[in-house]
Amino acid sequence: MSTTFPRSGKKVLGYDTGQVEDFLVNARRAYDGEGELTAESIRHTAFSMKKDGYSPELVDAALERLEDAFAAKERERASATVGEAARLDEARATAQVVINRLSREPGHRFARTSFLTVGYNRADVDRFANRLVKYFQDGFPITVDDVRTAVFRPQRGGYRENQVDAVMDAVVEVMLAVR
Incomplete structure (x- = not known):
């Protein structure tokens, strides 16, 4: 055993x-x-x-x-393969895509589910998105574990979970790439 x-x-x-x-x-x-x-x-x-x-x-x-x-x-x-500068440039490019997505108007950052379907609570996601934008633009303290353990309440007509999860994965990738 x-x-x-x-x-x-x-x-x-x-x-x-x-x-x-x-x-x-x-x-x-x-x-x-x-x-x-x-x-x-x-x-x-x-x-x-x-x-x-x-x-x-x-x-x-x-x-x-x-x-x-x-x-x-x-x-x-x-x-070792592409060089440190190229690796960091790739991480910066991904970070910029994430910032562009998260900087959209609150309530419109991701596609929404229908009013009959449950998604992530828009206010919860928008609040966390604001923190992430501050992290990327101003160095606001946030850790990889904060991103990994972020939890969003369910909401009818909320954000589509797969889109939010994909962006959260990209955030983790960028954070791990620049450690």
Whole structure:
């Protein structure tokens, strides 16, 4: 029986232990150069939920550290391949696209769902978007973890979740690229 992470308990859902263990084996191989795995693919990793699975909070924290480690390797590789200046120029270009999107009028930053469908609360997203714009333009203190753990309440007619999530992913990519 593996003890990689504490279990969630017999009556509580946690991450499927087999899936987590398989992922970690593949991640170790990839980190050693024997496989394909990126910081982005780690960020998008999901596991099935099962009773007595691994603690989601602790697995998620480990995935964040793993994403950071892979991002550091990717930065080093990109700097060696295209040069530090070109790598930073690419990050700046992505940041500008994000700033352009987040600088739109509140309530109009993303496409909205129909009034019958639930999306992200527009006010919550707009408030966080304002913080992100300040981060990019003025150096307002915000961390990668702040972005990763941002939560938006549901709202009928809210912003489309996939668009907001894509921009949040781009923010994380830029933040990791310029560390």
